[in-house]
Amino acid sequence: MQQQSRREAELIEGLHSLHFVLSVTRRKFLTIISELDERKLWRDQGCRDMAQWLSGRIGISQWMAGRWVNASHVITKLPLISAALESGRLGLDKVLELCRFATPETEQELIAWAKRVSVATVRHKADVFNRPQLEEVRTVDKARFLRWWWNQGGASLGLEGLLPAAEGAAVVKALERCAERLSESASEETSSDKLSAEDRREQRYADALCALSSQAIAEDQDADRATVVVHTTLESTGLGSAEIEGGLGLHPDIAQRLSCDARLQFVVTDDQGNALGIGRASRNVPRWLHRQLLHRDHGCTFPGCGTKMFLKAHHIWHWELGGPTDYDNLVLVCTFHHKLVHEGGWSVCLNGMAEWYKPTGRRYDPGPDPPGERTVAA
Structure with a gap:
């Protein structure tokens, strides 16, 4: 001792x-x-x-x-x-x-x-x-955000957000109202877990958010924009390996459930599973191809950015110079970094993943140098 x-x-x-x-x-x-x-x-x-x-x-x-x-x-x-x-x-x-x-x-x-x-x-x-005071409301509104991420290899979704007080109150009221209307599921009624009242309330809020989201998709008149895309291979036994857009694996049983009332989308791919694109048919990226880019890039490809709003599909080999509108000639960039490429002298290429180069031609690597090595800012 x-x-x-x-x-x-x-x-x-x-x-x-x-x-x-x-x-x-x-x-x-x-x-x-x-x-x-x-x-x-x-x-x-x-x-x-x-x-x-x-x-x-x-x-x-x-x-x-x-x-x-x-x-x-x-x-x-x-x-x-x-x-x-x-x-x-x-x-x-x-x-x-x-x-x-x-x-x-x-x-x-x-x-x-x-x-x-x-x-x-x-x-x-x-x-x-x-x-914020009254004169700062506009600034607060600009700071709003909502982001999500997948935990445990895609087994669960985490959410984080920030809203101005007025809009946040509306979200809370909608969730509370929807939660009141939801009947308790049989699993809750028969569960052997001893959940506290707070835990049960939080579960019902989660169910309410799912219900509101499903209702919004069902009522959307634009079927293309309101599609939850599932990537899957076709096998003789039906739906084989499948994943939700974002790289999240689905059990075959869940994929089959989704396919009962979902609009299935087929994309022509190469032997590596990459979408081929539309070549020189048009410089405009079709929505199905843009979804494939989101599936691959997840957001702006500039290191350290990752912005998911106002994304542009940038032609690496410029369209005006003969570049095709194909999967392997496109990368997603935000408005700021799109301007950086076209007007700031930067460049980007695909080498398994997006690589960015400064106007000097030196590859941009934002990570810290190994201990003892001199940091070069150029």
């Missing part, structure tokens, strides 16, 4: 030592971010701002990168919070939120308060402080 206690004490001491090292490093990290932003390095790297460049460079979300960039500038005016981060008295997450509303006059009191509360509490206070 005594030896075990000694080992636990050593581990805790090691944890504290490493925490201090990380704290010092994080403070230096913010200093570097601030200087890089002031130098506008991101302008020559094909990015909209420092947050997008940082996101692609070190592989974090643009939301988090935005927090870091903001804190890197604000913390220079908050010497007490800066010292609290560097000494390890406050963690980075709390500091990022404090930098959204702290002032030199309030930082000492806020440090004492932040040490006693959770990160969520600090973030909530920052959100309340930054609650």
Whole structure:
């Protein structure tokens, strides 16, 4: 027992030592971010701002990168919070939120308060402080987003979004109203799991969202745009390997259920399963081919971007120069990066995946250089 206690004490001491090292490093990290932003390095790297460049460079979300960039500038005016981060008295997450509303006059009191509360509490206070005024409604509206991702190899879908308060209230009311109308499924009634009332309510909200989405698709007059596409191979036994658009595997039984009342789409492909396209018949990309590009690229192909809105299908070999409207001559780009190609001197090619090249001809790789190797910004 005594030896075990000694080992636990050593581990805790090691944890504290490493925490201090990380704290010092994080403070230096913010200093570097601030200087890089002031130098506008991101302008020559094909990015909209420092947050997008940082996101692609070190592989974090643009939301988090935005927090870091903001804190890197604000913390220079908050010497007490800066010292609290560097000494390890406050963690980075709390500091990022404090930098959204702290002032030199309030930082000492806020440090004492932040040490006693959770990160969520600090973030909530920052959100309340930054609650938009009437003149800021337009800015808040521009910040709205909804994103989703597939978990566990495609077994489940995660959702994350941000809406202005008024629109968010409408969404909540619709979900609550639809959930009230849904009858409990037999699986809920017979389930041996002891679910709490909160768990059951959250399940019904999930069912309500699915019901509302299905209803919207059913009522859409444009059948092509309202199609949930399932990619599958045809085999003698019926539906073989299948996946929902997005690369998510489906069990054959589920694929068969979907095929009962779904519009099936057939696409001519090569021996590798790639859609062939329409050649020189037209420069305009048909919807079925655009869906194939979404299936492959998932969004803007510029490293670190990934935008899914306002996408353009860019001809790698330009149409005017004889390039075909084919699967292997198209890549998806957002409006910003489409302009970068045509007017900024950048280029992109397909080599298994999209590769981007700077006007200098050097391939753009946003990831960090291996330790010890000099970073080349050109």
